[in-house]
Amino acid sequence: MTVPSHITAAAQAAPSTPALVVDADTLDRNIARMAAAGRAGGFALRPHAKTHKCPQIAEKQLAAGAVGLTVATIGEAEAFAAGGVTDLFIAYPLWLDDGKQRRLAKLAAGARVQVGVDSVENARRIAGTGASVLIEIDSGHHRTGVRPGEAGALARAASELGLTVDGVFTFPGHGTAHAANATPTDVRAQAARDQEAALTEAAASLRDAGIEPTVVSGGSTPTAALRGDGQINELRPGVYVFNDAMQVALGSCTVEDVALAAAATVVSVPAADRFVLDAGSKVLGADPNAWSPGYGLVPAYPGSKVVQLSEHHAVVQLPPGVTAPRHGDRVVIIPNHVCNAVNLAAELVIVREGRHVESWPVAARGANS
Amino acid sequence: MTVPSHITAAAQAAPSTPALVVDADTLDRNIARMAAAGRAGGFALRPHAKTHKCPQIAEKQLAAGAVGLTVATIGEAEAFAAGGVTDLFIAYPLWLDDGKQRRLAKLAAGARVQVGVDSVENARRIAGTGASVLIEIDSGHHRTGVRPGEAGALARAASELGLTVDGVFTFPGHGTAHAANATPTDVRAQAARDQEAALTEAAASLRDAGIEPTVVSGGSTPTAALRGDGQINELRPGVYVFNDAMQVALGSCTVEDVALAAAATVVSVPAADRFVLDAGSKVLGADPNAWSPGYGLVPAYPGSKVVQLSEHHAVVQLPPGVTAPRHGDRVVIIPNHVCNAVNLAAELVIVREGRHVESWPVAARGANS
Numbered sequence: 001m002t003v004p005s006h007i008t009a010a011a012q013a014a015p016s017t018p019a020l021v022v023d024a025d026t027l028d029r030n031i032a033r034m035a036a037a038g039r040a041g042g043f044a045l046r047p048h049a050k051t052h053k054c055p056q057i058a059e060k061q062l063a064a065g066a067v068g069l070t071v072a073t074i075g076e077a078e079a080f081a082a083g084g085v086t087d088l089f090i091a092y093p094l095w096l097d098d099g100k101q102r103r104l105a106k107l108a109a110g111a112r113v114q115v116g117v118d119s120v121e122n123a124r125r126i127a128g129t130g131a132s133v134l135i136e137i138d139s140g141h142h143r144t145g146v147r148p149g150e151a152g153a154l155a156r157a158a159s160e161l162g163l164t165v166d167g168v169f170t171f172p173g174h175g176t177a178h179a180a181n182a183t184p185t186d187v188r189a190q191a192a193r194d195q196e197a198a199l200t201e202a203a204a205s206l207r208d209a210g211i212e213p214t215v216v217s218g219g220s221t222p223t224a225a226l227r228g229d230g231q232i233n234e235l236r237p238g239v240y241v242f243n244d245a246m247q248v249a250l251g252s253c254t255v256e257d258v259a260l261a262a263a264a265t266v267v268s269v270p271a272a273d274r275f276v277l278d279a280g281s282k283v284l285g286a287d288p289n290a291w292s293p294g295y296g297l298v299p300a301y302p303g304s305k306v307v308q309l310s311e312h313h314a315v316v317q318l319p320p321g322v323t324a325p326r327h328g329d330r331v332v333i334i335p336n337h338v339c340n341a342v343n344l345a346a347e348l349v350i351v352r353e354g355r356h357v358e359s360w361p362v363a364a365r366g367a368n369s
Numbered sequence: 370m371t372v373p374s375h376i377t378a379a380a381q382a383a384p385s386t387p388a389l390v391v392d393a394d395t396l397d398r399n400i401a402r403m404a405a406a407g408r409a410g411g412f413a414l415r416p417h418a419k420t421h422k423c424p425q426i427a428e429k430q431l432a433a434g435a436v437g438l439t440v441a442t443i444g445e446a447e448a449f450a451a452g453g454v455t456d457l458f459i460a461y462p463l464w465l466d467d468g469k470q471r472r473l474a475k476l477a478a479g480a481r482v483q484v485g486v487d488s489v490e491n492a493r494r495i496a497g498t499g500a501s502v503l504i505e506i507d508s509g510h511h512r513t514g515v516r517p518g519e520a521g522a523l524a525r526a527a528s529e530l531g532l533t534v535d536g537v538f539t540f541p542g543h544g545t546a547h548a549a550n551a552t553p554t555d556v557r558a559q560a561a562r563d564q565e566a567a568l569t570e571a572a573a574s575l576r577d578a579g580i581e582p583t584v585v586s587g588g589s590t591p592t593a594a595l596r597g598d599g600q601i602n603e604l605r606p607g608v609y610v611f612n613d614a615m616q617v618a619l620g621s622c623t624v625e626d627v628a629l630a631a632a633a634t635v636v637s638v639p640a641a642d643r644f645v646l647d648a649g650s651k652v653l654g655a656d657p658n659a660w661s662p663g664y665g666l667v668p669a670y671p672g673s674k675v676v677q678l679s680e681h682h683a684v685v686q687l688p689p690g691v692t693a694p695r696h697g698d699r700v701v702i703i704p705n706h707v708c709n710a711v712n713l714a715a716e717l718v719i720v721r722e723g724r725h726v727e728s729w730p731v732a733a734r735g736a737n738s
Contacts, residue, residue, distance in 0.1 A: 121696035
């Protein structure tokens with residue numbers, strides 16, 4: 001692993017620590033690369049904005065050709081609609097209480113709004129809001145979603161409730177799960193195949209029920225490059241704008257493609273082979289990394305491991321023979337899962353060519369409802 | 370495990386979900402009980418406010434007799450100072466950059482401020498700010514802190530830098546760690562003994578160096594009830610105001626003592642023995658529970674397990690023979706680690722006798738720097 005100079009320089013430019021720094025050139029390159037992949041592959045891009053929660057980044061994605069945004073909650077949709085986005089897919093099986101029915105109707109009055117659905121019960125409460133729906137398919141992640149062959153019956157029922165069914169979608173989240181006797185590449189490839197097969201079967205199920213799916217939508221950053229030649233015509237990757245330690249471990253990017261990291265300061269050196277940084281779970285999130293032990297990646301110290309994570313401490317264990325940094329040194333730590341790290345920050349420190357040029361508020365931070 | 374009716378009623382009172390609800394009567398009782406333990410045990414109480422980040426709760430703690438607050442960052446100290454708190458201990462080995470030196474000096478001009486220190490390097494930058502220091506001791510958690518016998522030398526050096534050394538402190542964080550062949554009670558008791566022994570030795574080390582420790586300060590919620598008859602004269606528990614699934618598993622409280630929980634809605638029932646709630650890692654935090662598998666506790670379904678946690682989904686697996694709730698049902702989930710859950714919320718929904726009476730902003734949310 002090389003020590004990525006771009007992110008080290010970005011960390012040095014942060015006014016204080018802990019802070020989440022973004023190297024703007026790497027961000028721009030990541031956005032351009034995924035947009036080019038969409039054009040080359042003939043699929044529409046609807047990036048998941050839960051990763052960045054930032055209207056400034058949404059604007060870059062839309063300018064690069066994204067057809068709209070994906071979000072996870074009505075609150076996120078409201079934040080981006082307030083930022084001028086007019087095409088939003090809430091990729092979540094919302095159950096609408098009365099307040100959420102009103103909020104969704106208000107959103108749908110000012111933008112094109114699609115909502116995920118995996119039950120008649122939830123569909124019943126979406127009917128009449130003005131939102132259209134996509135049937136959620138379980139392609140192997142076993143979280144939410146119906147089996148592919150059940151898609152047509154649910155689409156039919158939703159249609160009978162007066163809802164417009166735009167198509168089908170899935171999230172192949174099992175493409176990041178650890179599996180014994182398999183490489184990350186195997187796991188990603190299998191998830192991509194599962195997604196393709198499930199969506200193809202689900203689309204056929206809709207047609208059998210007399211509904212033509214205009215949208216056949218898949219995830220995700222780890223599987224985006226592995227799309228087959230099936231019927232998927234839209235992808236919803238999120239993490240690719242920043243990348244993270246999980247994506248590095250999965251092989252879906254290199255450390256050079258990591259655009260966001262925590263700038264941290266060495267606050268304690270309790271032993272010759274151990275040091276402590278001021279970025280803990282309240283900065284990085286507490287997500288484990290399925291493919292690599294430790295609570296984050298410290299690229300300046302190859303072979304090091306974040307062995308302990310408290311709310312405000314990351315304890316870094318060094319391999320033999322490596323000299324620890326000194327008190328006050330600034331050290332970069334790459335979060336395991338960038339989406340949860342960003343959601344913890346009030347703002348992102350934007351750095352271009354090693355200079356702090358702007359700070360962007362995380363506008364949809366904590367918009368969980 | 371009984372189904373705690375107070376927290377179920379609180380969850381029903383939340384205007385929407387996901388939301389963090391607080392049963393005010395349970396909160397008041399938890400605060401009163403720890404205050405009574407302090408009076409009975411003859412120790413000062415300086416509760417850690419990182420748990421609640423809420424001036425309203427700090428006020429209750431101080432009214433019940435707390436001598437001041439503990440916080441983890443300058444930002445948290447600033448938030449509570451703005452709320453009128455005049456005695457603050459930043460229990461963290463701060464390394465002060467120039468900006469933080471100015472902020473600390475400003476704080477110390479308006480309040481009594483103590484700071485943790487475990488190195489001469491960090492002490493050097495605290496000198497001149499007006500803050501006094503406590504020497505941090507490693508009592509077995511192996512995070513930060515010096516060995517007990519080294520406390521005197523560091524205190525001497527700090528004193529020679531012009532700093533007032535008020536005493537010694539430790540955090541016995543190993544009192545929550547899982548250990549094979551030991552019960553939670555064993556582990557908590559061992560951590561309490563380690564803390565007592567380490568602080569006693571450290572206090573002696575200060576005296577040998579000619580410095581009388583006026584403060585001998587220990588943690589924590591799991592060890593608070595296990596304090597021995599040694600020299601500890603101050604405790605800094607934090608979690609006890611709310612409690613959480615970790616404390617229930619540790620046996621430091623029962624489910625009846627849990628004052629805060631996430632109110633969640635069933636959004637999907639993908640199988641007869643599985644349902645999905647709208648509270649994920651962006652509501653609960655992603656902390657594991659060292660003593661119990663799963664990402665939170667669902668007390669209404671004994672034997673259930675949160676087997677999968679995404680940003681906006683908690684997948685709950687039911688034991689055989691239990692009927693799943695229906696779409697739209699409201700279900701309580703108790704976070705594993707309440708400190709990280711609170712830090713994710715903009716506000717807490719305060720419920721008294723089943724009625725939503727107030728909402729309190731999490732004023733120091735994200736104050737990591």
